[in-house]
Amino acid sequence: MKILVPVKRVVDANAHVRVKADGSGVDLSGVKMSINPFDEIAVEEATRLKEKGSAAEIVCVSIGPAEAAEVLRSAFAIGADRGQLVIGEGDLEPLAVAKILKAVIEKENPQLVILGKQAIDYDNDQTGQMLAGLLGWPQATFASNVTIEGDQVQVTREVDGGHQTVRLRLPAIITCDLRLNTPRFAALPSIMKAKKKPIEQKSVDSYGVDLKPRLQVLKLAEPPRRKAGIKVKSVTELLDKLRNEAGVI
Amino acid sequence: MKTLLVSDHDNKTLSEATAKALSCAVSLGGEVDVVIAGKGCRAVAEQAAQLSSVARVLLADADAYEHVLAEPFAALIVSLAAPYDAIVAPSTSSGRNILPRVAALLDVMQISDVSRVLAPDTFERPIYAGNVIETVRTTDKKKVITVRTTAFPRAAGGGTASIESIRAVADPGTSQFESEELHASARAELTSARIIISGGRALQSRENFTKYIDPIADKLGAAIGASRAAVDAGYAPNDWQVGQTGKIVAPDLYIAAGISGAIQHLAGIKDAKIIVAINKDPDAPIFQVADYGLVADLYTALPEMAAELAKSHA
Numbered sequence: 001m002k003i004l005v006p007v008k009r010v011v012d013a014n015a016h017v018r019v020k021a022d023g024s025g026v027d028l029s030g031v032k033m034s035i036n037p038f039d040e041i042a043v044e045e046a047t048r049l050k051e052k053g054s055a056a057e058i059v060c061v062s063i064g065p066a067e068a069a070e071v072l073r074s075a076f077a078i079g080a081d082r083g084q085l086v087i088g089e090g091d092l093e094p095l096a097v098a099k100i101l102k103a104v105i106e107k108e109n110p111q112l113v114i115l116g117k118q119a120i121d122y123d124n125d126q127t128g129q130m131l132a133g134l135l136g137w138p139q140a141t142f143a144s145n146v147t148i149e150g151d152q153v154q155v156t157r158e159v160d161g162g163h164q165t166v167r168l169r170l171p172a173i174i175t176c177d178l179r180l181n182t183p184r185f186a187a188l189p190s191i192m193k194a195k196k197k198p199i200e201q202k203s204v205d206s207y208g209v210d211l212k213p214r215l216q217v218l219k220l221a222e223p224p225r226r227k228a229g230i231k232v233k234s235v236t237e238l239l240d241k242l243r244n245e246a247g248v249i
Numbered sequence: 250m251k252t253l254l255v256s257d258h259d260n261k262t263l264s265e266a267t268a269k270a271l272s273c274a275v276s277l278g279g280e281v282d283v284v285i286a287g288k289g290c291r292a293v294a295e296q297a298a299q300l301s302s303v304a305r306v307l308l309a310d311a312d313a314y315e316h317v318l319a320e321p322f323a324a325l326i327v328s329l330a331a332p333y334d335a336i337v338a339p340s341t342s343s344g345r346n347i348l349p350r351v352a353a354l355l356d357v358m359q360i361s362d363v364s365r366v367l368a369p370d371t372f373e374r375p376i377y378a379g380n381v382i383e384t385v386r387t388t389d390k391k392k393v394i395t396v397r398t399t400a401f402p403r404a405a406g407g408g409t410a411s412i413e414s415i416r417a418v419a420d421p422g423t424s425q426f427e428s429e430e431l432h433a434s435a436r437a438e439l440t441s442a443r444i445i446i447s448g449g450r451a452l453q454s455r456e457n458f459t460k461y462i463d464p465i466a467d468k469l470g471a472a473i474g475a476s477r478a479a480v481d482a483g484y485a486p487n488d489w490q491v492g493q494t495g496k497i498v499a500p501d502l503y504i505a506a507g508i509s510g511a512i513q514h515l516a517g518i519k520d521a522k523i524i525v526a527i528n529k530d531p532d533a534p535i536f537q538v539a540d541y542g543l544v545a546d547l548y549t550a551l552p553e554m555a556a557e558l559a560k561s562h563a
């Protein structure tokens with residue numbers, strides 16, 4: 001079985017983002033970029049499924065600037081076998097990304113696609129569900145456990161009040177939550193090997209899908225910052241402030 | 250303008266989140282219908298009918314909808330979509346699961362986590378873990394929107410909408426429910442609680458949550474939350490996680506005990522009215538956003554707090 005994992009290049013989770021002075025975008029100059037943390041978990045999960053013998057090959061796809069090759073290398077260092085880099089400038093919306101992924105999937109014929117539950121730049125949480133809709137495949141979002149059983153996959157999902165377990169018929173789409181696994185720390189030999197794994201390059205325009213943005217971004221702004229308040233000296237003073245100053249207890 | 254609100258419920262009770270998403274739906278202007286899909290969920294339809302400014306309640310009662318599986322549920326919403334200009338759902342785990350599938354099937358780009366409606370086609374939404382607010386205008390004819398419910402008030406009661414039964418659509422049958430484990434709790438629910446006390450990695454164990462956090466939650470009638478570090482370490486269940494990838498909360502009072510204040514955690518508590526931080530490290534980032542900071546060891550401060558609250562409540 002082949003597993004496909006879409007991986008996005010995003011601002012590193014520990015980086016501090018600033019909006020450009022004119023509100024036209026986020027200032028990314030000199031900011032560290034990394035593989036989306038949820039996608040790293042998706043690659044780790046695919047790798048574990050391969051190690052268990054449930055999968056034979058892992059293909060990663062990244063849609064973005066030429067530098068997105070770096071996140072494919074990160075995926076290789078964990079265990080992905082080969083990559084596709086779909087080059088395009090500017091941010092594509094999840095609907096357009098899902099349409100390109102659909103075209104890739106129709107060529108590659110994977111039985112399972114594992115995505116992150118959200119990209120931590122735009123926090124959209126849409127692509128996997130959209131892709132499942134476009135393909136007419138079943139979906140299990142926010143996965144915290146994945147088991148392949150023959151031509152089915154059993155997935156435990158994190159839901160608001162706890163967990164839900166569902167069974168999907170393959171081919172299927174899974175989006176993963178943080179609790180699914182902890183990605184391994186790639187050792188030097190894996191990083192060296194990652195440099196040799198093949199990346200096929202294409203342009204976003206070569207898929208013949210409609211990429212025209214549906215949303216116009218009018219403005220970006222930083223929300224009003226919360227200011228540090230005061231330090232209290234004791235529990236007694238704290239409770240007094242909460243009662244008599246803030247009036248919240 | 251005509252809007253369809255996709256409700257969230259457990260087949261018995263309509264969620265608070267739905268009542269809040271209704272306020273967002275109403276602010277688009279025009280009529281709002283609410284769809285209730287589930288099994289044996291007539292009571293939920295009756296609750297929805299009592300919310301103000303609901304025009305009609307559409308009730309789809311069938312086996313296929315009992316567990317809110319995305320495939321049959323999205324197929325139902327798509328079958329209803331034609332007369333509506335907007336389809337809205339709260340950003341709960343089921344809203345986030347279903348609505349993007351609906352959007353793709355309608356060839357619409359969803360607007361996730363709307364926190365403000367500026368015009369029927371123009372919205373604000375938080376991105377980058379809430380560190381940036383994006384203003385977007387959609388060019389799609391039909392709008393598909395999920396709502397950040399902490400940003401909207403609960404819709405008032407006093408409505409008398411009609412309830413119409415609608416038929417289930419064909420279930421693609423590609424997914425199947427197996428089991429679920431929901432943590433029943435007598436405590437307030439995180440996303441609608443007025444007071445929350447959360448514990449972080451510093452709590453060190455599940456037992457310490459019970460020993461140090463529970464008594465204060467009891468006295469204040471508070472909901473209990475946790476940082477991701479505490480959840481990952483198994484000190485707290487996953488549905489207690491507050492933050493970018495957990496629950497977004499907006500209580501009057503948020504008490505963070507032994508939580509450092511990583512941006513991903515702060516993303517979930519930005520809209521709290523008052524933030525209290527109890528941390529033994531005076532340089533912990535949480536103090537930069539706390540209204541009241543107490544530099545102390547939580548293992549002495551929390552029992553002291555519980556004792557003082559017990560005195561004043563006696």
Ligand SMILES: Cc1cc2nc3c(=O)[nH]c(=O)nc-3n(C[C@H](O)[C@H](O)[C@H](O)COP(=O)(O)OP(=O)(O)OC[C@H]3O[C@@H](n4cnc5c(N)ncnc54)[C@H](O)[C@@H]3O)c2cc1C
Nearest residue numbers: 449450451476477478492493494495507508509529530547
């Ligand atoms: C993609 C992504 C998404 C994430 N999403 C979330 C999310 O939704 N929610 C979330 O919370 N995190 C999230 N995180 C994790 C986040 O970055 C932090 O790692 C996490 O919030 C840290 O939890 P913590 O504050 O409990 O632990 P720590 O950072 O280890 O802090 C523990 C604190 O306890 C204090 N302390 C220790 N002992 C005591 C004591 N005896 N008394 C008082 N204070 C004490 C310490 O001074 C320290 O400040 C996410 C991370 C990533 C990469």
Ligand SMILES: Nc1ncnc2c1ncn2[C@@H]1O[C@H](COP(=O)(O)O)[C@@H](O)[C@H]1O
Nearest residue numbers: 006007063115116118119124125126127
């Ligand atoms: N440009 C992209 N290239 C590859 N994968 C992507 C891209 N955008 C989104 N994804 C995948 O879709 C998931 C959800 O993203 P989003 O819907 O944007 O929050 C991510 O975790 C990735 O797995």
